[in-house]
Amino acid sequence: MSNNDLENSFKQLKKTIPLLLKHKIPAVPINYALWYTYVSNESASLNEILDQAIQHNLPLSKSKTKALYRKHAADDQEVDVWELRQSIESMIVELSQSVKDTRNETRSFKSTMDTCMDDLAKVEREGLSMEEVMSLVRSLVTQTKQIRGSTLSFSTALMDAEREISRLKDQLEQSQQAALYDALTGLCNRRYFDEELATQAMRPNMCLILADLDNFKIINDTHGHVMGDLILKASAKKLQASCRNGAQAFRFGGEEFAIIVPNCKLDMARQIAENMRRSIEKIGVRDKRTSQVLGGISASFGVAEIQKGMNPLALIEAADQLLYKAKSLGRNRVMPMSNR
Secondary structure, three states: OOHHHHHHHHHHHHHHHHHHHHOOOOOOHHHHHHHHHHHOOOOHHHHHHHHHHHHOOOOOOHHHHHHHHHHHHOOHHHHHHHHHHHHHHHHHHHHHHHHHHHHHHHHHHHHHHHHHHHHHHHHHHHOOOOHHHHHHHHHHHHHHHHHHHHHHHHHHHHHHHHHHHHHHHHHHHHHHHOOOEOOOOOOEOHHHHHHHHHHHOOOOOOEEEEEEEOOHHHHHHHHOHHHHHHHHHHHHHHHHHOOOOOOEEEEEEOOEEEEEEOOOOHHHHHHHHHHHHHHHHOOOEEOOOOOOEEOOOOEEEEEEEOOOOOOHHHHHHHHHHHHHHHHHOOOOOEEOOOOO
C-alpha cells in the first residue's frame, strides 16, 4: 500500500468512526466495512440506501446489514462462498452415493467369504485330503477369517464415514435455510422478516402489510406448479417495485407476502397496499404449453399499524385477521377499508 493510499484510508476512517457514533451504530467489523464503503462513495446504490436510512432515521437490523455488506462491500472471494457451498454439497452427495455403493460391495464380498469358509470347513470335516492338503486348507481358513475381519472393519469405517457425510449435509441444509433470501422470488425470506420486524417494531409509526394471492391452489392444480412459480415471481417483482421510502417486501411463506412500512401511518400504508393490489391485477403470464396468457391474478391484503405496547407477533396477528376478512368479503381487496 502506498503512502497516498494509506493517507486516504486514514481520512475515510476518520469520517467513518464519527458517523457510527452519531447514529449509534455498533462498532463491529461488518459495520466499519459497510460505512467505510459509504463514506468512500464506492457504491452509488449503497449510498442511496444508507442516505435514505439516515434521512428517515431508519434502524438497520443485523440481517439487513449483512445483506448490504454482501452486496456492496464484500470482496469477490466472500461472494464466492455461496457458490463454493453449493459445490461442496454436490460433492458430498456424490461421495455419499459412492460410500453406499462401496459398502454394498463390501457386504457382497463378506457373503462370498462366508461361503468359501463353509466350503473349506466342509472339506476339512469330511477328511477328503492328505495331511499336506489339510495344512493348506487350515491356512486358507485362517487367512479367510482374517480377510473377513478386515472386511467387517472396513464396512464399519464406511458406515462411520457415511454418518459423518450425512451430518455435514444436515449442517449445509441448516446453513442454507439460515440464508437471508428466498431462492424462488429473490425477496428476503421469513428469517430476515422476523429480525427486521423485531427491529422496526420498537419504533412508532410503523405498519405491516400482509398479502396473499387469491385462489393460488386452483392456479397450481389447473396450470401446474411451474406456472404457479412464475406467478409468484411476477407478484414478488410487483410488490418490491411498489416499495418506497424504506418499505421492504418479504416472502412470508407459500403464496403469502409481507411488507414492512416504517415511518408510515395506517392511511398511507393502506394506499400503498391498494397500489400493490392494482399492480398485481395487471400481471399476465404466458403458459408455454398452450401459448395462452394467464391473467385474472389478484391478491388480498391486510394492513395493521403498530400500537403502543404491541409486540411483533401481535402486529402480525392483527394484519392476518384483516387479511382473512378481505378474503371472506370476496378477495381482491384491502382491509381495513378506507375511512374516506
